[in-house]
Amino acid sequence: xxxxxxxxxxxxxxxxxxxxxxxxxxxxxxxxxxxxxxxxxxxxxxxxxxxxxxxxxxxxxxxxxxxxxxxxxxxxxxxxxxxxxxxxxxxxxxxxxxxxxxxxxxxxxxxxxxxxxxxxxxxxxxxxxxxxxxxxxxxxxxxxxxxxxxxxxxxxxxxxxxxxxxxxxxxxxxxxxxxxxxxxxxxxxxxxxxxxxxxxxxxxxxxxxxxxxxxxxxxxxxxxxx
Ligand code: PRP
Ligand code: ZN
Ligand code: MG
Numbered sequence: 001x002x003x004x005x006x007x008x009x010x011x012x013x014x015x016x017x018x019x020x021x022x023x024x025x026x027x028x029x030x031x032x033x034x035x036x037x038x039x040x041x042x043x044x045x046x047x048x049x050x051x052x053x054x055x056x057x058x059x060x061x062x063x064x065x066x067x068x069x070x071x072x073x074x075x076x077x078x079x080x081x082x083x084x085x086x087x088x089x090x091x092x093x094x095x096x097x098x099x100x101x102x103x104x105x106x107x108x109x110x111x112x113x114x115x116x117x118x119x120x121x122x123x124x125x126x127x128x129x130x131x132x133x134x135x136x137x138x139x140x141x142x143x144x145x146x147x148x149x150x151x152x153x154x155x156x157x158x159x160x161x162x163x164x165x166x167x168x169x170x171x172x173x174x175x176x177x178x179x180x181x182x183x184x185x186x187x188x189x190x191x192x193x194x195x196x197x198x199x200x201x202x203x204x205x206x207x208x209x210x211x212x213x214x215x216x217x218x219x220x221x222x223x224x225x226x
């Protein structure tokens with residue numbers, strides 16, 4: 001368990017799609033910070049709520065380790081990390097507290113444009129490149145399909161053209177990346193968006209109070225946005 005702290009620390013993406021919307025949503029909750037945006041740590045001025053700017057993939061782990069209290073992260077990353085931790089015997093320690101209404105995308109299986117798609121059984125015996133092995137494996141099992149998962153940490157969309165895989169499973173937002181690589185989405189594995197992630201366990205009273213205040217303001221800010 002984390003040592004008692006009298007400030008709340010929220011991890012957000014340093015750069016990337018969720019970075020600016022996460023920061024402006026928190027700002028609309030009345031938070032402001034002293035540091036400039038190129039720093040990795042932003043000290044909260046109006047409330048004792050600090051920001052840590054990190055790689056999105058690191059956010060669930062930072063919460064699990066108690067380094068950060070909350071995080072703004074894609075449901076895809078949160079779920080995948082949870083599955084990976086579960087697979088290695090870890091008990092669940094973080095969960096989705098609330099969806100945040102931005103960063104909508106889906107985790108999809110995509111195949112070369114030239115394929116005539118008939119259904120999941122078409123993937124049987126095929127190699128599928130992904131950065132989401134846990135979610136993909138779970139989906140394949142539910143479909144009763146036996147396929148080989150090729151783990152890549154990035155540039156997944158190019159794998160079929162390189163002969164490294166037959167199909168892919170990756171995030172689709174506008175669809176431009178798939179189209180540019182002559183791929184088409186055929187199955188949705190997970191509907192995703194930015195979420196507020198936090199621990200399953202309760203905070204100490206000071207941080208619990210801060211988190212409660214933040215949640216109340218978040219509800220207000222999100223209601224106004226609708
Ligand atoms: C995601 C995903 C695709 C791209 C799809 O990567 O991995 O590469 O966005 O978006 P599109 O459908 O609008 O073309 P992103 O750069 O967001 O995140 P990552 O660097 O964490 O993979
Ligand atoms: Zn990422
Ligand atoms: Mg990407």
